[in-house]
Amino acid sequence: MLHRSTAATLRPLLQRSSVQPSAASAVRSLATVAPAGTATPVDHGASGSRSHKIVVVGGGSAGMAVSHQLLYSHGFSQDDIAVIDPSEWHHYQPGWTLVGGGLKNKEDLRRPLKSLLDPKLKHYAANVQGFSPDDNLVTLANGDRISYDQLVVVPGIGINFDAIKGLPEALQDPDSLVSSIYGYDTCDKVFATIERFKGGNAIFTQPAGVIKCAGAPQKAMWLALDHWKRAGLYDPADASKSAISIDFATGLPVMFGVPKYSARLEELRKERGVNGLFQHDLVAIEDGNTAVFARPDGAEPLRRKFDLMHVTPKMGPLAFVKESPLADGAGFVDVDQGSTRHKRYDNVWSIGDASSLPTSKTAAAITAETPVLVRNLTQTLAGKEADASYDGYTSCPLLTEYGKVMLAEFKYGGQPKETFGNLFGIDQATPRRAFYHLKKDFFPWVYYKSYVKGAWAGPKGWGVPLKPGSVAGTAGRTFSTAASPSAGSSVPGSRRGFASSSAAARNSPARRPRDPLDHSPNAVRHALPSGETFIVRPPPTSGTVASTTLIPQPLLSAPTPTPAAEAADRDALAALPPALKRNTRKGAKMLTSEQIAEVQQLRQLDPINNTAGRLAKRFGCTPLFIQIVAPAPKVVKEGRLADAKLRELTWGANKRLAKAERDERRKLW
Ligand SMILES: Cc1cc2nc3c(=O)[nH]c(=O)nc-3n(C[C@H](O)[C@H](O)[C@H](O)COP(=O)(O)OP(=O)(O)OC[C@H]3O[C@@H](n4cnc5c(N)ncnc54)[C@H](O)[C@@H]3O)c2cc1C
Structure with a gap:
């Protein structure tokens, strides 16, 4: 086994020692090592040349997230990045559990793989058969060879x-x-x-x-x-x-x-x-x-x-990885657990199921692994230090029944690292309905909406710092809000926050409507913390210099009643059907002190199931009365509040924006 430094020293020697330039080195010479984000494109040579700045083996959860995050966040050019994957379909595998529970159709959880790849990525619909990391080459099943400057190995594992x-x-x-x-x-x-x-x-x-x-x-x-x-x-x-x-x-x-x-x-x-x-x-x-x-x-x-x-x-591990020089003793891609970089080959990286990262193999883990890999790889391309580190974050939404999920979140060493526990002070070992909605509705939605575009950072929300205007359909989004240095694996420059701002997208010139402020000198524009704005115009009834509605108008004033008109009104009233009876519905029942004691006892025994509504129905009084005589314990109230907050996380951008706007308007009352 070569150590990383030894391998790096030996590589040029091995290359120089070949008498005839091999096909591999001839191909490799087409690649340049320009830093990521610079305008210098890779010289791909004639059409069909097989040399790329970055080659990603596998277009599963990790391959999609890494290749798009690299593409969008670091300004790579056409075909700088290649993705090799022979599959016709890309599957949202976590959804198969929902299929097993009769909650989803399996056909709804897959997409044609090609349709998910940005056209700027070069796609090879082929099987990789082997790696020659000393020559920076991967070999396809048909014998073709592809060269790279940086290699990302994410082909998953075999079932x-x-x-x-x-x-x-x-x-x-x-x-x-x-x-x-x-x-x-x-x-x-x-x-x-x-x-x-x-x-x-x-x-x-x-x-x-x-x-x-x-x-x-x-x-x-x-x-x-x-x-x-x-x-x-x-x-x-x-x-x-x-x-x-x-x-x-x-x-x-x-x-x-x-x-x-x-x-x-x-x-x-x-x-x-x-x-x-x-x-x-x-x-x-x-x-x-x-x-x-x-x-x-x-x-x-x-x-x-x-x-x-x-x-x-x-x-x-898959045989072609297990039998390659990239594998560790168990057959996984042998990477450093912090940097995700190969332990012996400096320009090889791996995350996801195929990697040796000692954490639970989940799509959730990949949301935290991807930004670390992307940062370290691009830092390396720019000749800088690979300074991001993965802490082993992973998550498992454990369906414990229909309607409830225990959201296990932890990092290396089996240490809990709970997003909502930390945010709202709730215990995630308690199965909750809100987590169920995350698993059943939100995660499948966000997967194809953002995850495969590299724009979803799990607990950090849309916290991946992407270039404005980079993701198709989200031009101008910033994908970040409040910074929280303590959260998640340490990726310098990354931010935490679930809300994203679509301000720029909405105000982009092509879609911009006529500005109502141009025509109303009294309208005021209010800014939301996200950068969105909303406009408050004066109500049409308020008096202005031009308004005459407040000035007495002889023609519009009420006529003086005459006896004949009053008699006509009386006749008209008499012709109407009889007035409705007053609401005679009986008020809520008064409870005896024994019943009140029973209510209090029931509430204490099972405050979650004995809600004010249920007890009111049972004892024939109002829910308000129950809330007064037997208020829910603080912890239950907090739990309900947390559930409500969790549900907010499943909201789309428009709903969140509407809520922020409502809150801001309320302050003006
Ligand atoms: C039933 C089930 C339930 C799950 N539940 C959850 C859950 O609740 N939460 C969660 O976060 N995760 C869950 N997961 C795990 C999650 O789906 C995986 O961890 C994740 O998909 C791994 O991503 P990956 O990119 O490493 O591998 P994959 O997504 O498996 O992708 C590997 C890709 O590599 C390609 N490939 C393979 N061989 C080659 C080759 N020779 N050459 C080129 N390409 C190749 C494949 O075609 C594939 O597209 C679940 C998985 C399953 C199966």
């Missing part, structure tokens, strides 16, 4: 259905109740089997070893449990008497890798009567109805009959 004997056959069999959310072809079988299942033993598995989103296997289970509960087939309070029994068989010794969330999930498991089979690693399916689990320390494998099984297959 090895074959590693469990009998699994591929069971998944393909439409009659078997074996399914998995871990594949486009299989994820819609999950809900179909859950709906069909009316009784028997259901097993949900999680393998030992690295997988994508370590919480997803149990998300599938919690949703299924909730479905069966609602269908009257499973009673969590009395699981042994239910038609269905549920096993969670995991290769891990605990429910989840982070102690804080694991403890709460273990409580849920026990409360809901789920049988835990810890350190049980599924290795085979026999006879279509028997699961075989390997046990640690040479213990006998366990064979267990099942009627329905949801399987999380084994996963691991």
Whole structure:
């Protein structure tokens, strides 16, 4: 193994030592090493030349985010950046869990890969077969070679259905109740089997070893449990008497890798009567109805009959990465956990599933990894220090039932790093409805809206500093608001904040309407903190010099009533139908002191479910009365407030703008 410094020293020597200039070096010579952001374009030579400033291997979540963030934030030119990926479709994989719960259609979660790539990126629809990092070359499956100055390796990991004997056959069999959310072809079988299942033993598995989103296997289970509960087939309070029994068989010794969330999930498991089979690693399916689990320390494998099984297959590095000089001992791209730079090759970078970064492999992690990689890579191109560092941030929205999610967020070392906990002082280990909306509605929306354009920085919101006018359809956006140096991984110059300003976009000349201020000397323009403006014009009824409405007008004054006119009015009134009865609805019931004591007790016992509205209905009084005699505890009020604030995060730009404008107007009252 070469150390980075040794490799850097040896590389020119190795290049010089070749007697004949190899095809590779001939190609490489076309590339220039101009600093990012300068006007100097890469010399791509004749059309079809295969030399790029940056080559990105993989157009998945990481490949999309990195290539677009590089393109938009650092002014690269046409074909400076190449993306190599053979796939026809790009998938929003986190949505497959929602498909498994019957909440989304899988077709809605994918887009043609090509349609997501900015035309300024060169796309090679091909498989990469190997890397020659000493020669700055990648080799495609057809033998073509592409040279680079900087290489980003983000091809994800492989899902090895074959590693469990009998699994591929069971998944393909439409009659078997074996399914998995871990594949486009299989994820819609999950809900179909859950709906069909009316009784028997259901097993949900999680393998030992690295997988994508370590919480997803149990998300599938919690949703299924909730479905069966609602269908009257499973009673969590009395699981042994239910038609269905549920096993969670995991290769891990605990429910989840982070102690804080694991403890709460273990409580849920026990409360809901789920049988835990810890350190049980599924290795085979026999006879279509028997699961075989390997046990640690040479213990006998366990064979267990099942009627329905949801399987999380084994996963691991792709062979072409594992067998390359870029791999570490386990087969992942061997990068520094702070800088995301390769440990031996200075111009090679990796994040996402394929990397050796010791954190949970999620799309959320990539939102924090991308700005670090982009900063360090472009600093390097500019001959400056790679000064950004990734802290291991990752997140797992654990669906614990329909309507509730526990939002696990943590960094290296399994340390919680909670966005909303820090913002609103709430405990994210408590499953919440607002987090459910994030998972079900907001994340899928923001993924194709901003994430794949490199413009979504997870907890930092639209906090990626992009060049004005750079992202298609968002010309002029700044993508940043209030700075918070403490938040997130340290990327110099990055900012935190969920709100984005579309001020420039709205005021851009092409779309600008006639300015109403030009024609009304009394109109006043008010500025919002985001830079947006709104206009207040005087109400049309207020008096002005030109107005005559306040001056007495003889022709408009009320006529003096005559006796004949009054009699006519009386006749007209008599002809009308009788007046409506006064509202005789009885007022709310008065409660006795015993009832008030009962209300107070109920409120204290379960303040979340015993809301003022529900108790008012039950006791026949008004919600206001309940709020007075038994106010909700402070912590519940704060929790509700936090939920409301969380829901605000799912608002689009227009809704947020309207709210900011309303707040500002209110101050003028
Ligand atoms: C069921 C499921 C649930 C999940 N839930 C969540 C969740 O709730 N939250 C969350 O944040 N994350 C979740 N994830 C994880 C998340 O989807 C991944 O971590 C993320 O997509 C990884 O991105 P990536 O770019 O590293 O890899 P991928 O998105 O897998 O992309 C890899 C790309 O590389 C390409 N490629 C592969 N081989 C080659 C080759 N030889 N040459 C060129 N290109 C190649 C592929 O075609 C692919 O487009 C979930 C994943 C799954 C499967």
